[in-house]
Amino acid sequence: MTSLNGMTPTKLRIIELLAKHHKITAVADILELKQPTVTFHMKNMERDFGVKLFEARMGRVPLTDAGRALHHYAVKINELAEEAQRAIGEFDTLRKGELKIGASYVPATYLLPGMLHRFSAMYPGVKLSLCVKTAPVIQNMLERREIDLALLSANALESPDLRMEPVCEDELVLIFSPDHALASTSRPSPRQIAACYFVMHGSESSTRHLTERWLQEHGRQLPIGLELDSLEAIKQTVMLGEHVSFVSRLAVQSEVERGLLHTYSPPGSIFKRNIYMATHKHRYPSALLSRFTEYVQSNFDQPQ
CATH class of the missing domain: 3.40.190.10 (Periplasmic binding protein-like II)
Known part of the structure; x- marks a missing residue:
């Protein structure tokens, strides 16, 4: 049965780095080792496990299927070793x-x-x-x-x-400029809100997903207008007066206090x-x- 006793931190790092760089020279430079030393460790690993872990192809050294299986665990072991080192170093002092x-x-x-x-x-x-x-x-x-x-x-x-x-x-609120038509309405209806031009958040944003869900629930096709992946850019755009957007209440406290933006909290728990x-x-x-x-x-x- 193959033993893991010979799997030193250096060997585990060689496996991880070869999977990333595919070159012995690159691995040697990163680990500050000589190339023959890296090759020596590679041969020892193959001998210890009794299977081929590396292949040589046109100057590159990809991992075999067995090598990729070992790489999966090498990454986890290296991460845990790094975490353990940091945890011990922090244990008795701040x-x-x-x-x-x-x-x-x-x-x-x-x-x-x-x-x-x-x-x-x-x-x-x-x-x-x-x-x-x-x-x-x-x-x-x-x-x-x-x-x-x-x-x-x-x-x-x-x-x-x-x-x-x-x-x-936290709470998502609708924001709009003091010059926007909604500013003259104390409780805008879902229909009035859904008819506005929206600035949409980036596609991976949870706020974007809630905005899409709310618009669909109120019969509005998703707009093809502005999509901005920045809260500050969204706020600046809404301040210009034509667009509205759903954002975190925490994100607009300063602008609301200065009278630059108005907010409205639609009823329901979807925005909580x-x-x-x-x-x-x-x-x-x-x-x-x-x-x-x-x-x-x-x-x-x-x-x-």
């Missing part, structure tokens, strides 16, 4: 460490900047990084352990691998949603991760 945070656009833009600034001031030795994508993309990154924690704005989130905790409520804080159930809660989750929760527990 003077150093790294925290990878992911967030969808609303919490990333309107909630996290102040919190990250204050946390960084309290723990200057900690490196904080923030990745901003749509909620489904961030959820997938967390499930694959590419990030340590996520803040997501969504109607509902479910995942067997993630721990979800709602930290505050939460901001969720999510962590991976199988990620060890290091001192740094635990402290940051407590810090985030305390910020939302305070009266706004």
Whole structure:
């Protein structure tokens, strides 16, 4: 029976890098090894497993089927090893460490900047990084352990691998300019709203999906007009006076207070949603991760 005892971290990295670059020279450069050393490890792996893992084709070294099967596990082992190293390094101190945070656009833009600034001031030795994508993309990154924690704005989130905790409520509201025809109506009807020119969010946005659903429920064919993948661009377009859009109430607080935009909350629960804080159930809660989750929760527990 083949043993995994000889599978050192170096060999696992060689498997992962060869699958990506297909060249021994590239792998050697990245690992700062000599090419004969990389070849030596490759031959040892094939000897230990008793199967061919690599093929040589026109200067490239793709993996065989057996090699691809090993690669699948090598990636997982390498990720867990990196995570373990970070968790142990953070365990007994908050003077150093790294925290990878992911967030969808609303919490990333309107909630996290102040919190990250204050946390960084309290723990200057900690490196904080923030990745901003749509909620489904961030959820997938967390499930694959590419990030340590996520803040997501969504109607509902479910995942067997993630721990979800709602930290505050959010709401989608219709926004329009003070010069728009809707501004003269205290309670615009669904028919009046559906007849407006909409600025649509990007196709992967959860807000886009809710907007499409609402328009379809009220007999409106999806517009072929403007589609913008930026909240700020959407707000600026709506301020020009002709278009309307559904956006997070959190995203337009400043513009509403300054009289630049009006909002309307359509009746029904379709536009109610939460901001969720999510962590991976199988990620060890290091001192740094635990402290940051407590810090985030305390910020939302305070009266706004």
